[in-house]
Amino acid sequence: MKIAIMGAGAIGGYFGGRLADAGYDVSFIARGAHLAAIKANGLKVLSPLGDFTVNPATVTDNPADIGPVDIVLFMVKNYDTEQAAEQIKPLIGPDTAVIPFQNGVDARSLLGEVIGYDHVMGGVAFIPASIPEPGVIQHNAELAKLVFGEFDKQVSPRAVAFLGALEKSGVAGEIAADINVVLWSKLMFLTSMSAINCITRQPAGLVQQDEDTMALYMDAMREVAAVARAHGVMLGEEAIASNMALAQSFPPKNKTSMFQDLEAGRRLEINFLSGAVVRLGQEKGIDTPIHRTAWIAIKPWINGPAEM
Numbered sequence: 001m002k003i004a005i006m007g008a009g010a011i012g013g014y015f016g017g018r019l020a021d022a023g024y025d026v027s028f029i030a031r032g033a034h035l036a037a038i039k040a041n042g043l044k045v046l047s048p049l050g051d052f053t054v055n056p057a058t059v060t061d062n063p064a065d066i067g068p069v070d071i072v073l074f075m076v077k078n079y080d081t082e083q084a085a086e087q088i089k090p091l092i093g094p095d096t097a098v099i100p101f102q103n104g105v106d107a108r109s110l111l112g113e114v115i116g117y118d119h120v121m122g123g124v125a126f127i128p129a130s131i132p133e134p135g136v137i138q139h140n141a142e143l144a145k146l147v148f149g150e151f152d153k154q155v156s157p158r159a160v161a162f163l164g165a166l167e168k169s170g171v172a173g174e175i176a177a178d179i180n181v182v183l184w185s186k187l188m189f190l191t192s193m194s195a196i197n198c199i200t201r202q203p204a205g206l207v208q209q210d211e212d213t214m215a216l217y218m219d220a221m222r223e224v225a226a227v228a229r230a231h232g233v234m235l236g237e238e239a240i241a242s243n244m245a246l247a248q249s250f251p252p253k254n255k256t257s258m259f260q261d262l263e264a265g266r267r268l269e270i271n272f273l274s275g276a277v278v279r280l281g282q283e284k285g286i287d288t289p290i291h292r293t294a295w296i297a298i299k300p301w302i303n304g305p306a307e308m
Contacts, residue, residue: 001165002069004091004178006084008038008059010129010257011101012075013137015146015171017045020054022169027066028059035061037135047139049170066095071162074100074111075125078272081107092119097158099148100124103190103257104272105183107278108151121159122179123148124186124285126246128254141251149176184235189243190256192220193296195294197259198270216290218244222286224277226234230284262298265305268290270298 001024005016008028020026020043030038042055060066069091076084081102088098092115100107103122111120123185124147128140146166150156154167159175166173176182193207196217207217221243261268274291281288 001025001071001161002164003027004063004066004069004072004088006063006072006074006091007044007076007080008034009075010131010137011127012073013043014045014047014127014129014139014144015101015125015129015207016073017043017052017054017137018169018171019165020057021045021052022165024165024169025053026058027069028057028272029061029063029066030059031061033134034131035059037133041135043137044135045137045139046187047137047144048142049139051142063088063219064090066091069096071158072096072098073123074098074107075102077267078102078104078106078269079267081110082114085111089115095158097121097162099162101125101146101148102272103187103269104195104276105180105187106272121148121150121158122176122183124176124179124182126186128250130255130260132248140254141249143249145172145180147174147176147182149179149182151179153178168203180233181235184224184231184233184245185239187273187277188221188224188228188235188239189246191224191277191291192217193247194256194258195220195291195298197256197273198262198268199294201259203252203259204247204250204254208248208250208252214244215245220290220294223281223286223290227277227281227284227286227288230286231280262301267304268302270295270302274298 003013003026005028008030038059043057046052098119127146143198221240230234274295277291
């Protein structure tokens with residue numbers, strides 16, 4: 001199986017690294033200092049599940065150097081999706097599967113319009129990770145799981161093959177019965193946590209320890225659940241309770257990727273998180289005051305430090 005990692009950041013680097021360490025033919029697509037460090041020293045992963053280094057690592061900034069692959073793990077930031085979709089065309093053969101593991105629920109349509117919907121599966125990554133320095137991935141807890149599936153709810157041969165590769169690499173994987181439910185549930189969890197992280201400038205521990213913040217977090221998740229139901233995805237209190245348990249399991253100092261980006265002065269995905277909840281709610285006449293407030297409060301930093 002030939003695999004390409006489009007966006008070898010914290011998440012792509014971790015899962016791609018595990019697959020490469022297990023002997024799979026994995027090519028990483030990265031840029032800047034991260035690309036240079038991986039070329040020079042390999043990809044180093046620090047994890048509670050075991051440290052390892054992929055060296056040498058096959059890495060480039062040009063997908064055309066790689067050619068067609070069996071699976072593309074598409075892990076770029078949402079705001080880079082359309083440009084990256086054009087860039088991965090050299091990776092696409094007749095049977096190539098592209099699995100976006102991104103925040104939000106917009107990836108299928110954005111990718112499908114460029115490379116064809118038949119190539120696109122759905123995916124959700126569950127992992128707290130960061131890049132402490134170029135070429136190094138820091139995995140911050142034992143949680144590391146990929147959930148994926150076809151949008152027609154069939155268990156396809158390509159999904160089964162990828163699950164097998166994950167299992168042989170020691171990675172937890174699951175073929176979803178309905179990937180749309182998983183995508184919306186992750187949106188519920190992440191966009192609500194990201195909003196609170198960024199507004200309060202505090203990590204996960206605040207949600208875990210402060211009753212008022214915990215209540216706000218649950219109300220924010222209920223807004224997402226209401227929007228999901230309006231779009232035909234049935235999420236209720238059980239999903240909210242499950243996501244609350246997940247939030248409680250994270251290290252108190254854990255920060256969502258958007259909070260990390262905010263602190264570092266990088267571009268933000270707010271339009272694809274709380275902004276998407278607002279937009280999708282408006283399409284169905286659903287009011288989302290918490291996410292609207294978060295979106296308005298955070299978007300001045302959408303392109304980096306706010307300037308007046």
